[in-house]
Amino acid sequence: MATAIEIMEEEKVAIETKLLTGSQALMECLIAENVDTIFGYPGGAIMPVYDALYDYMDRINHILVRHEQGASHAAEGYARSSGRVGVCMATSGPGATNLVTGIADAIIDCTPMVAITGQVASGLLGTDAFQETDVIGITTPICKWNYQVVDPDEIPEVMAKAFYIAAAGKPGPVLIDITKDAQIKSMTKPFEYKKITKLAGYHPRRVPKLEQVEKAAELINNAKKPYILVGHGVLISEAMEEFREFVEKADIPVASTLLGLSAMPIDHPNYMGWLGMHGMYAPNVMTDQCDVLIAIGMRFDDRVTGDANLFVKQAKIVHIEIDPAEVEKIKKTEAPVVGDAKEVLKMLLPLIEKKDHSAWKKEFRDLEAAEKEAVTDRDLAKVGKIKMAEVVKMVSDKTKGEACIVVDVGQHQMVTARYYDFKNPHSYIASGGLGTMGFAIPAAFGAKMGAPDREVVAFIGDGCFQMTIQELGTIAQSGKAVKMIILNNNFLGMVRQWQELFFERRYSFVELQNPDFITIAKGFGIPGHKCEDRNDLNASIDALLESETAYLLEVVVEKEENVFPMVPAGRSVSEIRLK
Amino acid sequence: MDFMNTYTICVFTENSIGLLNKITIIFTRRRINIDSLTVSETERKGISRFTIVIKHEKREEVEKLVRQIRKIVEVLAVFGYLNEDIVFDEIALFKISTPLGSRPLDVETINRVHKAWVVYWGLDYVVIQKTGSEKEIFDFFKYIKPHGIIEFVRSGRVAVAKTPMGLVEYLPEDMEWEYYL
Ligand SMILES: Cc1ncc(C[n+]2csc(CCOP(=O)(O)OP(=O)(O)O)c2C)c(N)n1
Numbered sequence: 177m178a179t180a181i182e183i184m185e186e187e188k189v190a191i192e193t194k195l196l197t198g199s200q201a202l203m204e205c206l207i208a209e210n211v212d213t214i215f216g217y218p219g220g221a222i223m224p225v226y227d228a229l230y231d232y233m234d235r236i237n238h239i240l241v242r243h244e245q246g247a248s249h250a251a252e253g254y255a256r257s258s259g260r261v262g263v264c265m266a267t268s269g270p271g272a273t274n275l276v277t278g279i280a281d282a283i284i285d286c287t288p289m290v291a292i293t294g295q296v297a298s299g300l301l302g303t304d305a306f307q308e309t310d311v312i313g314i315t316t317p318i319c320k321w322n323y324q325v326v327d328p329d330e331i332p333e334v335m336a337k338a339f340y341i342a343a344a345g346k347p348g349p350v351l352i353d354i355t356k357d358a359q360i361k362s363m364t365k366p367f368e369y370k371k372i373t374k375l376a377g378y379h380p381r382r383v384p385k386l387e388q389v390e391k392a393a394e395l396i397n398n399a400k401k402p403y404i405l406v407g408h409g410v411l412i413s414e415a416m417e418e419f420r421e422f423v424e425k426a427d428i429p430v431a432s433t434l435l436g437l438s439a440m441p442i443d444h445p446n447y448m449g450w451l452g453m454h455g456m457y458a459p460n461v462m463t464d465q466c467d468v469l470i471a472i473g474m475r476f477d478d479r480v481t482g483d484a485n486l487f488v489k490q491a492k493i494v495h496i497e498i499d500p501a502e503v504e505k506i507k508k509t510e511a512p513v514v515g516d517a518k519e520v521l522k523m524l525l526p527l528i529e530k531k532d533h534s535a536w537k538k539e540f541r542d543l544e545a546a547e548k549e550a551v552t553d554r555d556l557a558k559v560g561k562i563k564m565a566e567v568v569k570m571v572s573d574k575t576k577g578e579a580c581i582v583v584d585v586g587q588h589q590m591v592t593a594r595y596y597d598f599k600n601p602h603s604y605i606a607s608g609g610l611g612t613m614g615f616a617i618p619a620a621f622g623a624k625m626g627a628p629d630r631e632v633v634a635f636i637g638d639g640c641f642q643m644t645i646q647e648l649g650t651i652a653q654s655g656k657a658v659k660m661i662i663l664n665n666n667f668l669g670m671v672r673q674w675q676e677l678f679f680e681r682r683y684s685f686v687e688l689q690n691p692d693f694i695t696i697a698k699g700f701g702i703p704g705h706k707c708e709d710r711n712d713l714n715a716s717i718d719a720l721l722e723s724e725t726a727y728l729l730e731v732v733v734e735k736e737e738n739v740f741p742m743v744p745a746g747r748s749v750s751e752i753r754l755k
Numbered sequence: 756m757d758f759m760n761t762y763t764i765c766v767f768t769e770n771s772i773g774l775l776n777k778i779t780i781i782f783t784r785r786r787i788n789i790d791s792l793t794v795s796e797t798e799r800k801g802i803s804r805f806t807i808v809i810k811h812e813k814r815e816e817v818e819k820l821v822r823q824i825r826k827i828v829e830v831l832a833v834f835g836y837l838n839e840d841i842v843f844d845e846i847a848l849f850k851i852s853t854p855l856g857s858r859p860l861d862v863e864t865i866n867r868v869h870k871a872w873v874v875y876w877g878l879d880y881v882v883i884q885k886t887g888s889e890k891e892i893f894d895f896f897k898y899i900k901p902h903g904i905i906e907f908v909r910s911g912r913v914a915v916a917k918t919p920m921g922l923v924e925y926l927p928e929d930m931e932w933e934y935y936l
């Protein structure tokens with residue numbers, strides 16, 4: 177009689193020679209790509225895949241979200257904290273359309289993602305079958321690539337392409353729509369997976385052209401007042417070390433974009449803060465003073481430039497960027513360098529002269545007093561109701577600036593960017609380009625899955641919290657210690673601020689009747705605490721940080737606080753307001 | 756309005772489903788109207804060639820558009836041209852009524868002057884084919900109109916660049932291409 181081990185061996189051989197179904201092939205592809213976590217939600221058109229997943233549970237950790245939007249944001253959070261491709265999965269029709277917001281968010285913030293959707297059987301395509309939606313049509317404008325699979329034999333190659341395209345060059349989302357029959361049918365050939373490293377139509381330039389680097393070096397070396405704007409690209413290409421060396425050798429002042437936050441520790445002597453609509457005073461106004469602007473891995477978003485025609489008019493621009501379509505999209509550029517930030521900086525470094533720009537850097541520091549007096553000191557004054565700023569500052573101090581911070585969209589997002597003292601890279605995870613309310617709860621969960629050893633703290637507005645509140649269930653079920661702080665001002669604060677400043681205080685539908693958040697969290701099995709008194713803040717934050725499980729802290733803050741500085745939309749950065 | 760230039764954009768792509776949509780949404784999102792569009796397979800198997808004609812007042816915007824089209828994964832190469840950089844033509848078919856007793860067509864003028872050819876004789880109509888520039892086609896349109904045009908159709912532009920090399924030569928090298936030649 178055969179022993180158990182012999183039987184297992186036989187089965188293994190059988191699997192190796194047996195032809196896989198499309199669903200099994202998909203599982204094998206995920207394993208070949210070292211995917212350890214997927215965020216998904218089942219339904220009719222993806223059931224064969226879920227059935228295959230049942231046999232792969234020990235190797236692939238599937239997280240059941242509560243709404244597919246949560247799956248796509250969680251995949252983003254996972255990708256942003258780990259640097260790996262985030263994977264999400266949904267059924268056809270409503271499942272797929274629920275993913276759409278997260279996919280749109282991922283394309284604009286360059287987040288690598290593979291979304292897998294089920295589709296009705298190929299014979300039913302175009303018949304308005306049950307839960308049939310033209311997902312390829314819907315997602316074409318928001319995907320880096322998408323593809324509909326109707327034949328299981330295609331799966332290995334298509335998935336290899338999907339993972340390559342999602343991560344290569346400027347990362348982004350890829351959607352693979354698989355018809356139900358392609359999931360069920362067996363392949364006609366043995367499964368074989370070959371990773372893809374290059375495609376005829378897509379082979380982004382990583383190593384730049386030498387002449388472009390030389391031209392950039394010349395401009396930088398001859399600059400009297402060079403100024404660096406660092407963006408998300410430096411974090412994506414893991415170029416932090418090369419970047420620091422470059423900055424220190426050339427001794428150039430640095431500001432980051434919102435998504436470039438944490439590319440450099442904020443206590444670095446060359447770091448001047450971040451810029452943009454609610455960015456800091458000196459980094460914004462000094463864009464008018466530099467003679468050479470070195471933009472690295474950023475795309476001159478209108479929230480950075482204000483009126484782009486008036487932005488850095490006086491300066492020559494060096495633009496280091498991996499996507500050729502970004503070069504001169506917004507600003508005329510004297511020295512474009514197309515390539516991966518890390519490779520470009522490596523090549524640039526030996527060509528750069530050692531400099532001392534102390535006097536020029538001091539010009540930035542001299543402007544700090546005005547902002548400190550008008551904004552920072554007031555935000556942190558600890559008078560009246562609790563202010564968002566002091567909550568963020570206290571969390572920053574207690575976590576020594578080392579936590580992975582996830583934010584939602586609105587005033588709390590900007591205040592967190594201002595008052596958290598980032599030490600480590602990949603520590604500010606925000607929906608920047610799309611400004612997607614509802615991002616934070618699922619993205620914080622995803623970030624924790626992607627970086628389980630980091631303390632993940634989410635700052636969330638009371639409005640935003642209610643957009644994806646159901647993901648509390650996902651967090652509770654996973655047992656992961658995601659820390660959440662609601663900064664509750666009882667308003668859609670950022671919109672209220674605009675109405676106050678630009679619409680004569682006509683508060684049109686911005687006040688909320690909020691639920692009892694703590695009771696809701698308890699209902700989901702997540703402990704929490706509501707803090708309404710400054711004297712209780714310290715202990716409240718300690719309880720949050722010390723909790724071994726997920727935890728919700730609600731802090732009731734000043735209702736009509738405004739975020740300053742502020743560059744009014746579409747205006748020149750020189751019109752920045754301090755109050 | 757500023758002066759509008761005509762641009763001809765040649766796009767080489769893998770021949771896969773949905774590509775026409777992927778390309779045209781890049782124009783529609785930027786509110787650029789497509790004047791004409793022609794798609795066919797090239798002499799290399801599996802490679803399609805799109806010839807897209809637009810009018811635009813700003814060269815930089817067209818360059819940006821070209822770079823956006825290049826981002827599509829299945830797109831292998833994109834070229835943008837002004838009229839002077841290319842040799843181009845369109846083809847038009849005219850269905851002209853020729854009932855019994857109508858004024859006879861002056862086939863000699865049609866052939867010699869307008870370089871147009873009768874390609875089909877129906878019972879009481881003929882089909883004339885005219886190849887040429889937009890202007891030549893409309894000149895012929897005016898000439899033939901008195902005879903009564905039952906139907907008229909004009910193709911999109913096809914174009915080749917005034918370069919010694921063929922555009923397909925610029926396609927990525929390290930692929931094994933199969934030729935029809
Ligand atoms: C999905 C979505 N809907 C609407 C908006 C517009 N919006 C931007 S910020 C904001 C208010 C956010 O309110 P809240 O969550 O309370 O945060 P606060 O600004 O008060 O910190 C709104 C409605 C958006 N960004 N995203």
